[in-house]
Amino acid sequence: MRTPLIAGNFKMFKTAAETAAYVVELRGLLRDVNGVEVVIAPPSTSIQAAAVAAEGSPIGVGAQNIHWEREGAFTGEVSAGMVRAAGARFVIVGHSERRTLFGETNDTVNKKMNAVIAAGMTPIVCIGETLEQRDRNETLAVLDRQITEGLDGVTGEQLAAMVLAYEPVWAIGTGRNATPAQAGEAHFHIRQRLKQWFGLESAEHCRILYGGSVKPDNIAKLITQPDVDGALVGGASLDPKSFLAIIRGAAI
Numbered sequence: 001m002r003t004p005l006i007a008g009n010f011k012m013f014k015t016a017a018e019t020a021a022y023v024v025e026l027r028g029l030l031r032d033v034n035g036v037e038v039v040i041a042p043p044s045t046s047i048q049a050a051a052v053a054a055e056g057s058p059i060g061v062g063a064q065n066i067h068w069e070r071e072g073a074f075t076g077e078v079s080a081g082m083v084r085a086a087g088a089r090f091v092i093v094g095h096s097e098r099r100t101l102f103g104e105t106n107d108t109v110n111k112k113m114n115a116v117i118a119a120g121m122t123p124i125v126c127i128g129e130t131l132e133q134r135d136r137n138e139t140l141a142v143l144d145r146q147i148t149e150g151l152d153g154v155t156g157e158q159l160a161a162m163v164l165a166y167e168p169v170w171a172i173g174t175g176r177n178a179t180p181a182q183a184g185e186a187h188f189h190i191r192q193r194l195k196q197w198f199g200l201e202s203a204e205h206c207r208i209l210y211g212g213s214v215k216p217d218n219i220a221k222l223i224t225q226p227d228v229d230g231a232l233v234g235g236a237s238l239d240p241k242s243f244l245a246i247i248r249g250a251a252i
C-alpha cells in the first residue's frame with residue numbers, strides 16, 4: 001500500500017517570513033489529518049525558514065531545483081548538499097517550467113536526480129507531454145522517452161524510494177486539468193513501464209503523483225484512479241486552507 005503524497009510547489013511565491021507563517025498555519029490545520037504525507041517546496045531562500053517552522057510536524061520540506069555539481073563557479077545556482085543543509089528532504093526535478101523556460105533536458109534531469117539521491121534526498125521527477133504532443137498522439141512515447149532518458153542508470157531500489165509526477169504541460173497553471181480517465185491512462189502506462197524496466201516490486205513502491213490544476217474540487221476523483229498516488233499542486237497550494245482541502249481529499 002502506497003501512502004498518498006500531496007506536495008505543494010510554491011514556484012516563485014512567498015518570502016521566508018511568509019513561508020514560516022504559512023507553515024505555522026498549516027501545521028495547526030493538519031493536527032487531525034492522518035493517512036497522507038505532506039511536502040511543501042518553497043523558493044530556496046525560504047527552505048530554512050520552512051524547515052524550522054515545520055520541525056516536529058508531519059510537513060516535509062523540499063526544494064524546487066538544484067544544480068547537479070557539488071560546488072563551483074555556477075553563479076546563481078545552489079547544490080543538492082546546500083538545500084539539504086538548509087532543511088530540504090525532497091527536490092522537484094525537471095518541472096515543465098524548468099524544461100520550457102530554462103532549457104532543462106532529460107539529460108540534465110538525470111544529472112540532477114542523481115545529485116539529489118547522492119545527497120540523501122528524495123527526487124520528485126516531473127514528466128509530461130505538451131498539448132501539441134498529445135494532439136499528435138505522442139503522449140505515451142514522450143513519457144517513455146522521459147523515463148528511459150531521465151531515469152537512466154537508476155536502480156530498482158532507488159526507483160522504489162523516489163517519486164514521479166505526471167504533469168501534462170497543458171494542464172499546469174491553466175485551470176484545465178486532465179480528466180480522471182486521462183490521468184488514469186497515463187499513470188497506468190507509466191506504472192507498466194516501470195514494472196517492465198525496473199521490476200514489479202520497485203514499480204509497486206514508486207509513488208506517481210498527478211499534477212496540473214489540482215484543486216479542492218477535483219482531487220477526490222483523481223485520487224480514485226488506482227495508479228494516482230497523490231498530487232503535485234502549484235497555485236492551490238499557496239493558501240493553507242485550499243491546500244488542506246486537497247490534502248484531506250487524498251487522505252486514506
Ligand code: PEP
Binds near residue numbers: 009175214232
Ligand atoms: C505545478 O506547478 O507543478 C502545478 C501543477 O501547478 P498548478 O497546480 O498551478 O497547475
